[in-house]
Amino acid sequence: MSGESGRLFTTTPAAVGAAPQFSPREAGELLRRLYAMDGSLEPLPSERDQNFAVLDRGRPCFVLKIANPLENASALEAQDAALKWVISRDPSLGVPRPIADRHGNTISRTGGPDGKEYLVRLLAWVPGSALASVERHHRSLLKSLGWMIGRLDAALEGFDHPGLYRELHWDLSRGLSTAAANLAEIDDANSRALAARLLEACKEPLRGGLEGLRAGAIHNDFNDHNVLVQNGRVSGVVDFGDMIAGKLVFDPAIAIAYALIGKEDLVGTAKWVLEGYQEIIGLEPQERELLPELITLRLLMSVAISAKQRKLRPDDDYLTVSEKGAWDVLRLIDKLGLERIRSGLAKSLWRDKAMGSSPGSATERVLAVRREHFGRGLRLHYKRPLHIVRGWMQYLYGADGREYLDLVNNVCHVGHCHPKVVEAAHRQWSQLNTNTRYLYDELADYLERLLALFPEPLKVCYLVCSGSEANELALRLARAYTGRRDVMVLDHAYHGNTTTLVEISPYKYKGKGGAGRPDWVHEVELPDTYRGRWRDPKQAGEQYAARIREALSRQGAGERIAAFICESVPGCAGQVVLPEGYLAAAYRAVREAGAVCIADEVQVGFGRVGNHAWAFQTQGVIPDIVTLGKPIGNGHPLAAVITRSEIAEAFDNGMEYFNTFGGNPVSCAVGLAVLDVMEEEGLQERARVLGDRLLKGLRSLAEHHEAIGDVRGLGLFVGVDLVRDRESREPDPALAEKVVERLKERGILVNTEGPGDNVLKIKPPLQINEADIDRFLEELDGALRGVDPLASAVSPPNPHPQRG
Ligand SMILES: Cc1ncc(COP(=O)(O)O)c(C=O)c1O
Structure with a gap:
């Protein structure tokens, strides 16, 4: 919910007195007239404006905002422009999207019931609960707060608008005088003395110290009612009403000031927020230096203005409740001292992490350590390799603070760091992780869910840890079932990194450093209708499959194949879509020759092909063995082999198949979460x-x-x-x-x-x-x-x- 409720402080008392007074019926009228929209309205608390949640079948969809008539129109325009700017630069950031009225305007002028003119806006609802309502602020939540601020500040970079240059009570650059002017309103003498002492301590460093700090458009009100949380992490930020052109460091300082409320460990709390922030924006030395003073000053402004507000509105209990928390933090700061906070942060953040290093030098270090100590033989992507510090859904974030749209990672299938998957892993890790020699619910739950996605007779599953392990096991199953050794593969195929799989991967054995095709491996042409021998899509399937039949008919008794292994859409071969009828004809020939058909779905499984859960279904076949990997655990090391009962029985010859990590409870919980997300999010x-x-x-x-x-x-x-x-x-x-x-x-x-x-x-x-x-x-x-x-x-x- 928008954080206007329960904000510690407001703007001027005059503005509070002039708040619009539309009844829900009148506001509903407005919604129909301006936006041609119906919906039930629920008032939302706001001190200077009037806000309504617009509900559709009981679920909030929009916020209708009727601005205070004393509100500066240019400030509203700046907010709208900033939101549009941010959304265009970082589309997945959880901020309210301005909705245009029937005339295409995102700010509408309209007459009110009192005859005055009002400015009205409609914003898309941002889901989540206020950070203030979340009881435990664990590290990853605090880190995600810092990260959100960093993302927003990075997205706002370069944005400018005349409406940002205004005098606002809540401008930290004027905080020394604002707090001083209201100090006398604090009734309790001890508290007043404490505030005066801390204000004095902030004066020297801040006077003149702000000059030269990086400046730009900032949100300026990261209080815990404006920050939204979903699935244990900060997912959005609302209420851009206090935006100004200010110093960049104000945003993290303000967020930390509010995050400290209710905490004992000030340095630890600030550290986690800053860790997240610095993953996106590195703070400069002078910004770091002033953080303890800026955090303190924001709290001082809060208690001083609150004291004044309380006198004007003695019945507002909420102000007093929040005020107490701010006083507690100030007392802790006083006890600890600003210097100790500064050195505590320096010790745990900046010094540990190569103080003064730029993202550039951090990247150099990672590269240098890899060159020196990481196993060779791996190519990095890009001429200038990408140093990534975070992922979120379809986006990756570089150490350079840039956002990258990831169009290539099919492993993070349901989105990088999907909160549901992260939460499942975290929950299960905190409860139990063991191996398949014990009984636990998660294995049974997962097997049932996964196998329900497969056609009969595929109903036995082995859980392993990588696509290579899955293909290795698939070969063992095929060999145990057929009593044969040889394998037939498609040209250019890749099936994994083990000795045996390199030997059945033409992509490897024919490539650089490859030892050539072993005699027990039989290679058939890639059914490529673009560059291959047969290109007519109607006939090519049969034509290429006929090559398999031919090859099989030439085989002598000692070289009969155990299996034909084929990706359902060959990836390393160049994302080749198999021609219609290919697998059906190929499988027929292979089975007639007494061998089994393995579908390698490591790259393409789990709904990626759209029409079906598995790519083999696009060819109308049912394999004897299917191997799964990459997307199955959204990045967690999980993979699987699915097969028929007879094959599994043949493999059960007395030699145990034990896999230390395969199918452990954490892997099962992750696998289940992936399936849940697939289903819930369509x-x-x-x-x-x-x-x-x-x-x-x-x-x-x-x-x-x-x-x-x-x-x-x-x-x-x-x-x-x-x-x-x-x-x-x-x-x-x-x-x-x-x-x-x-x-x-x-x-x-x-x-x-x-x-x-x-x-x-x-x-x-x-x-x-x-x-x-x-x-x-x-x-x-x-x-x-x-x-x-x-x-x-x-x-x-x-x-x-x-x-x-
Ligand atoms: C089709 C295919 N099969 C198997 C594998 C091996 O999977 P992993 O790297 O998880 O061992 C890969 C990996 O790229 C693959 O693309």
């Missing part, structure tokens, strides 16, 4: 709808960019094949690399794939939205324009105009 359907939008947009781009040879994919598993020439279809890896780098510069992460390293692979967390896709299309258009000489020769009308 993510499979989202993959379908957004995948269609993406494919359509890419195909329309291809009309104007000769370099786009092919666009293919299912749901949100998509490839864009970049070519030097559409006729020859020759891959253009250099262009692909440039595009990847350019997109990164524009805050979008994609990567390349395929034998020619020329296919842009797109497989984002399923949380992406329409705006993300449109932005990607627009930026890809720009990136291709910048590097594609053919495109400028074509000079088409731009279907995705550049932003201004």
Whole structure:
């Protein structure tokens, strides 16, 4: 709920007296007239304005805000403009979105019942409960508070508006005089003396010390009623009514001042908020120095103004309740001393973390340690590798403070750090983690839920820790069941990192450092209808499958295969969509030869393809063994093998299969949470709808960019094949690399794939939205324009105009 309720202090008494007095019926009229909207209205507490929650079937959807007639219109315009600016720069930030009236205005002028003119706004409801109502502020909650402030401040960077330059009671840069002017209102002599003492201590450092600090648009009111919490972390911030052009450090200082209320450990509390903030915005030395004074001054302003307010409104109990908390903190500060707070923070925050280091040097350090001590043989993405400090849903945040739209991480399937998954892991870790030699509910719960997603006869599951472990086990199952050793694979396939899996992965054994194909591995052509031998989508499935039948018929007795393993949409091979009928014909041939069919769904499973939970279903087949990985645990090391009972029985030959970590309670709780989120948030359907939008947009781009040879994919598993020439279809890896780098510069992460390293692979967390896709299309258009000489020769009308 908007934090206007229970704020410690208000603006002027005159403004309070002039608060609008619309009845709910009159406000309902207003809603209909201005926004053509019906809905029941519930008054929300506000001291200087009048606010109503607009409910739809009992659920709040909007806040109708009728501004105080004494409110400065330019300040309202600044708020609206700031919100729009923030939303455009950081769309997933939980801030109220201004809604336009019937005439397209987000601020409407209208007559009130008293004949006066009022300014009215409608804002989208931001879900969550006020931080003030959350009983325990654990570390991660405090850290997420700092992080939210950092994100908001980073998003506000560069925003300016004349309405921000106003005189406001709550401006910390005038705090010394505001607090001093109201000190005499404090009745209790001891408290007054304490306040005077602390004010005196703040004077010297703050006088003149503020000059030269970084300045810009700030929220200026991160009190605990304006900060919203969901699933144990700060998810939003409301009430931009006190925005001003101020010093950047005021925002964390104000938030900390309120966060300290009710806490014993001042330094510890401040430290966690600052840790979160600094992940986005590094504080400069002078800003750090002044933090103890700024926090203290905000609290002093609060108690002094509150004392005055209390005299004007003696019946307002709420003011007194909050005031007590602020006094308690001030007493603790007095006892501890500002210097000890400063050195405590320095010790736990700045000194530990390479004091004075810039994000740049922190990145250098990580790189240097990796070079020296991390196992070799791994390529980092990008020419200038990305140093990431945080993830949230479809976004990643760099040490450089930038936000990146992640279009490539299919592991964080339901969103980076999805709170429900994080919470499940945290809850289970705090309760029990053990192994599958014991009985625990979570395993039974998870097996039932996961297997319910599979068709008969797939009803036995093994839980392991990685896609490689899953494929290893799948081979063992197939070998135990058939009594054979050989394996048939598709060209360019990758199935994992163990010795055996490298041996069945042409992508590895034919690549750099590879030892070539072992004689027990049989390779068949990739059924690629873009660059392969057969390209007619209607016939290609049968044609490529016929090659399998042929290969099997040539096999001698000693080389009969145990299994045919195939990704349901080959990824490393370049996001290749199998032609219709391919798997059905291939499986028929393989089974006739007495072998089993393994579907590797490690990349593509869990609803990514949109129409189905599993990509093999798009081919109308049921495999004998299915392997799952990457998205299954949203980043937690969990993977699975699903098979038929007879195969599982054949494998149960006396030798135990024990996996220390596989299927432990934490993994099961995480896996369950992923399935819950998929279901609750309709993510499979989202993959379908957004995948269609993406494919359509890419195909329309291809009309104007000769370099786009092919666009293919299912749901949100998509490839864009970049070519030097559409006729020859020759891959253009250099262009692909440039595009990847350019997109990164524009805050979008994609990567390349395929034998020619020329296919842009797109497989984002399923949380992406329409705006993300449109932005990607627009930026890809720009990136291709910048590097594609053919495109400028074509000079088409731009279907995705550049932003201004
Ligand atoms: C299709 C496929 N199978 C298996 C694996 C191996 O999974 P993991 O890296 O979790 O061992 C991968 C990993 O990239 C993969 O893409």
